[in-house]
Amino acid sequence: MSNSNHFTSSLVDRLVRSSLFEHRNRSFWVLQTLGWGGYALVNYIGSLMHEMRDIYGVVLLLGAYAGFLLTIPLRYLYQRSWELHPALLMLVVILTSYLCASVWAVIDNATYWEIYKFGFRPDSQFFYFKNNLAKFYIILSWSGLYFGIKYYQMLQGERQKALMASSRAHQAQLKMLRYQLNPHFLFNSLNAISTLIMVKENDVANRMVNKLSHFLRFSLDNDPIKKISLEKEIDALMLYLDIEKVRFDERLEIQVDVTPEARRALVPSLLLQPLIENAIKYAIAKVEDVGVLSLAAFVADGQLQITLCDNGPDAPNDPQALFKNSGVGLQNTQERLLALYGKQFRFQMKPNKPQGLCVEIVLPYETPENR
Structure with missing residues (x-):
């Protein structure tokens, strides 16, 4: 090599x-x-x-x-x-x-x-x-x-x-940041499949393997440097969440509210998956009843605004501190956005009501026609 x-x-x-x-x-x-x-x-x-x-x-x-x-x-x-x-x-x-x-x-x-x-x-x-x-x-x-x-x-x-x-280094950095996320997700999924097989849930494990193969195919077919439409990003996200639904069964509820204009926006591929992964690991997994993940996106003043919220019980008083304490997911996402947009983006945490955490991302609104 x-x-x-x-x-x-x-x-x-x-x-x-x-x-x-x-x-x-x-x-x-x-x-x-x-x-x-x-x-x-x-x-x-x-x-x-x-x-x-x-x-x-x-x-x-x-x-x-x-x-x-x-x-x-x-x-x-x-x-x-x-x-x-x-x-x-x-x-x-x-x-x-x-x-x-x-x-x-x-x-x-x-x-x-x-x-x-x-x-x-x-x-x-x-x-x-x-x-x-x-x-x-x-x-x-x-x-x-x-x-x-x-x-x-x-x-x-x-x-x-x-x-x-500089361009080569930039591309290498983006690929490194993106590909750091896949092994983490793959390990969690294979661990869940292994558990299902051990408890004789073979049909469920088979469905999970199929979902995983579709998700990994999507991940490999999309260059981490290139941008895709938010609609395709949501499709990939739903593949990931289908895998997680196998694990959580009825304890995971997904709410999506994305405007048609926002669906046409271009975003980095697999931008939301590590954020969802963090939400499931640190919030949904700790909810005793039903964990709710809500995704909203709209366009205002030439900017794409994406909000991802959960209803986890242990949201910190200072959500911004999670950037330093939550592993590679949030840090890599922030570094990817910084490499792609410079200072023309906003990525922040804020409390959800009545409980939980919200992640807010604001990016320049780009479409295939106006980029």
Whole structure:
């Protein structure tokens, strides 16, 4: 299993790196083309302010094309020099930029002389020096833009990988929290079935096994990360309660009052089962007469409000203290909601009247249509 996970993780990482590389490569060529095209266009617009021959546009275009070609090797040189000490890297940038500018100035002057009949002459060394210096500033600016964009892309890549790592951790946390609940419930159910078999209640035990298989199938078919409608959640809850009814017989009464609008709401799968399990273990099992579990849900002000109440006799004076003392059920539910909704939820305990406890959950109202 660990080798499979390592292979999957490595494959995902390679795909991420490949995607980032393709994105950066494509971005370079797009920006390179647009940048030098813009350089030629700006110079041409500037030339319109003076009386220039039409052939001057061709000269500008060839000059921009020369700059386009000469800066391509710089990209690969900078990639190989990326790990150098900053001072040494700066020296490499300055020297290569000046060398590139010098070659560009020679090409530019040759182009001016051959096409425009105006360029380098032995008596115009000052003009050549000015042209070379101007092109050095242009290449240096190109280098600065290259490093700035590359640093930005690296930052975005690291941020993307951090978000992906956070998402994987988030998914793993949700799965861990959800799957911690199933073994607890399974142990209780199998223990009850074992008891039924020992007392020769084979038909009842068989019905309980069938109910349990349906419930576990539902649990396995639903991803703990994904949300389901409250109606499906209630269907799964009734499977669980049917199992418990086999144990309690007539001592368990279920009341459900859920509006049609609330039934369409999306909630985390198996959200209510651990809460019901706690209610049965700590409240219904201690009721001498009939234990009543009531579930109500409605939508108000864009929020789904779910209330689950029991009539247990030993409700604490401070119900909120149950979050620390009632085992993994309540804590896991709270952590799942926190992982899914951040601060946009409410999960609290309050006394029921005349006795018992109520659990209240308030979530953002989501449906398959508006999520």
